[in-house]
Amino acid sequence: MGSDSQIQVPVIKLISMGSDLDRGSEGWHNLCMRVREACENYGCFEVICDKIPIELRTETFSAARQLFDLPVDAKQKGANPMKPYRGYIGPNSSNPLNEAFAIEDGSNYDSLKSFTEVIRPVGNDQFCQAFSSTVKLLDELEHILELMILDAYGLGEKNKSIVECKITLLRLMKYKAPPSGESMEGFVAHTDKGLFTILCEDQISGLEVETKDGQWIKLSPSPSSFVCFVGDSLMAWSNCRMHAVKHRVTMGGDKDRYSFGAFALPVDGTIVKAPKEFIDEEHPQVLREFDFADYLNFFMNSNFEVKWAKLPELTIFAFAGIL
Numbered sequence: 001m002g003s004d005s006q007i008q009v010p011v012i013k014l015i016s017m018g019s020d021l022d023r024g025s026e027g028w029h030n031l032c033m034r035v036r037e038a039c040e041n042y043g044c045f046e047v048i049c050d051k052i053p054i055e056l057r058t059e060t061f062s063a064a065r066q067l068f069d070l071p072v073d074a075k076q077k078g079a080n081p082m083k084p085y086r087g088y089i090g091p092n093s094s095n096p097l098n099e100a101f102a103i104e105d106g107s108n109y110d111s112l113k114s115f116t117e118v119i120r121p122v123g124n125d126q127f128c129q130a131f132s133s134t135v136k137l138l139d140e141l142e143h144i145l146e147l148m149i150l151d152a153y154g155l156g157e158k159n160k161s162i163v164e165c166k167i168t169l170l171r172l173m174k175y176k177a178p179p180s181g182e183s184m185e186g187f188v189a190h191t192d193k194g195l196f197t198i199l200c201e202d203q204i205s206g207l208e209v210e211t212k213d214g215q216w217i218k219l220s221p222s223p224s225s226f227v228c229f230v231g232d233s234l235m236a237w238s239n240c241r242m243h244a245v246k247h248r249v250t251m252g253g254d255k256d257r258y259s260f261g262a263f264a265l266p267v268d269g270t271i272v273k274a275p276k277e278f279i280d281e282e283h284p285q286v287l288r289e290f291d292f293a294d295y296l297n298f299f300m301n302s303n304f305e306v307k308w309a310k311l312p313e314l315t316i317f318a319f320a321g322i323l
């Protein structure tokens with residue numbers, strides 16, 4: 001189905017100086033309910049937030065561009081065949097326009113430094129400064145959203161977080177412009193596997209999300225917005241009250257597209273489990289509890305049709321479904 005520009009995903013303003021961000025205030029409560037509704041009905045929303053200064057955002061994209069501009073041989077040194085979806089991932093036949101760097105613990109200067117030094121022995125300070133600052137701020141934003149979700153379900157008093165242990169995976173993406181006049185898949189339709197994703201794009205659109213009734217909508221986030229996605233693990237935690245949204249990137253036009261995302265992932269060995277408050281007669285348990293590392297392995301080893309092509313939304317149900 002094509003994209004329908006009539007429908008829009010919810011846009012939520014989180015301004016750090018405002019009293020709406022005082023936990024417990026009426027404004028806070030209203031925001032919590034808006035975040036919850038967006039996560040349940042769309043599995044995504046745009047957040048307008050003044051947390052990350054526009055200059056820092058510009059600096060991160062300029063640092064990312066310089067990394068992608070390095071010769072292929074250098075970038076290949078960052079490949080990580082031992083760990084799926086980590087390190088440098090170059091374009092391939094099923095993803096010819098896209099290349100990515102995925103770095104664990106993306107808010108930590110030293111982990112950015114040890115990754116970048118492998119592909120570029122010197123000159124990484126600007127990159128590491130810009131990304132560690134940005135990802136720290138995105139982690140703070142993720143923490144606020146997590147508290148909002150807990151409070152929206154009345155679970156905030158008993159729980160400090162959704163899972164015991166999580167880590168932020170920083171992914172930088174570049175999509176080459178397609179051949180002139182063509183529109184091409186930049187990133188195949190999928191759901192994110194972790195808890196929550198916060199994405200930032202550099203004003204070249206291409207991101208599309210699927211509504212619950214199967215229509216694709218193009219997103220055009222404002223230059224200071226972020227796009228947030230519910231991932232499979234958050235959906236599982238919520239006993240499927242929240243919706244893990246299917247999304248993709250479609251490239252058109254003549255400009256390359258750059259984006260980066262902070263992916264909040266349960267640390268390997270962390271159990272994803274719906275709290276008992278989500279389970280009752282009206283809401284029987286949909287997914288069994290699971291170790292996130294086992295889910296990633298299952299996903300890696302599923303056959304191509306299930307994984308990407310036909311039924312990507314089935315993976316979490318195929319892996320952990322009870323009913």
Ligand SMILES: O=C(O)CCC(=O)C(=O)O
Pocket residue numbers: 171173187192199201207247248249259260261
């Ligand atoms: O580049 C984008 O905007 C989306 C990338 C994405 O969906 C992903 O890396 O999981």
Ligand SMILES: [Fe+2]
Pocket residue numbers: 190191192247
């Ligand atoms: Fe994604």
